[in-house]
Amino acid sequence: MAKVIIDTANHIAAYAAKAARVQVVAAYPITPQTTVVEKIAEFVESGEMDADYIRVESEHSAMAACVGAEAAGVRAFTATSAHGLALMHEVLHWAAGSRLPIVMAVINRAMGAPWSIWPDYSDSLSQRDTGWLQFYCADNQEVFDTIIQAYKICEDKRVLLPAMVCSEGFILSHTAMPVKIPDQEEIDDFLPPYEPGWVLDVDNPFSHAPLVSPEWYMEFRYMIQQAMENSKKIIEEVDKEYGERFGFRHGGLVDRYRCEDAELVLVTMGTMGAEAKISVDNLRQEGYKVGLARVRAFRPFPKEVFRELAETARMFTAIDRHVSFGFEGFLFSEIKASLYPRQITGDPPLISGFLAGIGGRDVTFRDIEKIAKKSWNWMEKGKIEKEIVWWKLRD
C-alpha cells in the first residue's frame, strides 16, 4: 500500500533516493542541504537503504565520486546547495560530457558574497549551461516524484544526461508537508534497474573522454544538444505515465494553470508558482483573465510551450528569483528569446520582468496579485512602463 508521510522536502528527497534504489551516494554537507544527506546516512546505516555512502571531503569530490560510480555501472545520487554547487561546477560539465545520468537534489540557496543561507536560484541558474537537465519543484510531493522521474528520463538512451532536481531552501527543505510514497514494487516497476549507456569494463576496454581534436569535438556537443531536445518529449511522457500509475501529474515541462483563456500569463518557478495559483484564483474572482505557466524544466527550456501560449495570451509577466547581472531575470530572457521568431512575423505579446524573492525575501500571493495587476494595467495601456522591476526593493 502506498503510504502518506508528513516530512520536510529534504527528508522526502532522501526517501526518493532510497525509493529509486540508488546504489552509491557521495555527499558533503552544506546548509540547507544537510538533512538530505543526514537522512540518507541514517537509511544506509540502519540497513533500510542498500547503498554505499561515500563521505567525501568536498562537493567537487562528491560529483567526481558520482562520475566514478556511474562510469563503473551503478545509479548515483548526491545533493548540495549554493557554494557546494559552485565548487562542483567543473565536474558538472564533466558529468554531462561523460553522458552519465546522475541525479542531484539542489536545495537552492543564494550565493555569497555576502553570506546568505536563504533561497534564490543564483546557485542552480549559474549552472545553466553545464548540460544538466534542471527541474524546479513547487512542493514536497513534487520533489519526491521528480527525483524518481528524473532517473527514468535521464537514463533513457535517447537522453543519457544528468539532472538537478531543485527546491528552495527552507521554504521547502525544512517545511513538513504530507507526501504520498507509492509502494516500492510499483516504483521498481516504473523505474527498472540502471542499465548504463557505457561502462568501465576490463573485458571491453576503451579510453573514455580522452583528448578530442577540433575535428571531432563539435559532434560530441551536438549530441548533447540532441539529447536535450529528445528529453522534452520524454519529460512529458514520463510525467503522463507517472500520473497514470501514481496519481500525481505536475505538468511535464510547464505546469499550466488556467491558461486556456488567459490574457495575462504569469511565468515563474518553484514555490512562487505554488503561491501564484492562489493569486490566479483570486484575480479570476475579480474578473482578471490571468493564468500561470510554472516552468518545471528550465533546461531543456520549453520554448514550444511558450510559443503555443502566445497564440492566445496578450502578455507574459516573468517573476524571477535570480538576476543575470548586467542583463535581467532568466525567465524574462528565455521567454523573449523563445517568442522572438513569432514577434517578427506577427502580433507580439507584451512581456514584463519582475525580480522578486532574491536572497529569500518572502513573496506571498498578495505580492503576485499586485505584480499581476500592475502588468494588467500596462497591458491595457499597451505599453510596459518599466522593463525590469525589482519587487519590494528598499529605497
Added chain:
Amino acid sequence: MVTIKELPKEEYLLKGNPACAGCGSAISLRLLFKALGSRIIMIVPACCTTVIQGPYPYAAFNVPMLNIVFEATGAAASGVVAALKRRGIKDVTVIGWAGDGGTVDIGLQALSGAAERGTDFIYICYDNEAYGNTGMQRSGATPFGAWTTTTPTGKREHKKNMPLIMAAHGIPYVATAIPSYPLDFIRKLRKAKEIKGTKYIHILSPCPVGWRFPHNKTIEIGRLAVQTGMWALFEIENGKFKLNPPSSGLLNKEKRKPVREYLKLQGRFRHLTDQDIMEIQRWVDETWENYKKMISC
C-alpha cells in the same frame, strides 16, 4: 623474486602512442601493465598521460580508462571502487595514475580524502617534477634550483615530501620507485595489489624534454638520482619504514655519489652556482639523516 624473463609478453601500452621519446612515465606505464595485467581500471586526470593514451578516436591503452578532471583522481576512484563493490566485482584493481601537479598540488585534497576513507585502490604519482603537459611550469614537487618556465632563474624552495605526507595518513602501504629499477617497481606494484586499502606509490619519472637531457639517458639519469640519494627507494608498510636496494646500501653518506653528478647532466640545473649545489647536497644529507631516524624507530 620477480625476473624480467617471467614478465608477460602482452603489451597493454600499444605501439605508436604519442609519448615523447625517452619518457620515464611511458616506461613506467608499460611496466605497470606488465606487472598487473589487464584486469585493472585506470583513472587518469589531466596530465601527460591524457596525451599518451592517444587522441580520439585512437587509444594506446588496452585497459579501461576513465579520464577525470585535474584535481579529482582520488574522489573518482572512491566512486569506481564503491560501484565495483556494489556489482560484486572483486578481481579488478583500480589504479589512480596522476602526475606530480595532479598529486602534490591540485589533487592533494581528493587524494587525502580517498586515503582517509581507506578507498581500496593503488594511487601512483608519476613525478617529473613540474607541470610537463603544459610546458614545464613549477610544481610543489620541483626540486630546489631547478629551472622551469615559471622559475626561469631556478626554484627557491625544496621539493614537497609527498610519500611521507601519504604515510602520515596511516595507509597500509607507501612506496617509491623509478623506472631505472624495473624489478623493484614491479615487486612493489604486485605487493600493493595484494594489500587492502589505499596504497600509494611515488615514481620519480625522468623527463628528457623538461629536464633537458638526451632522450637515451632516461635510465642513466634515474640511476644517478638513486645513487646520489636525490631519490631513495623505500617502502613504508603498516608504518614501518624500510629502504630497498640499492638505496638500502647508501645510508652512509660516503657511499652516495655527490649530487653534482646527477645535476650536471641536466640542462634544468645548468645555471646552478656552487652554493646552490651545496644547498641541494645539504638537503639530501638531511633527508637521509631523517631516513636513519625512521629506520631506528
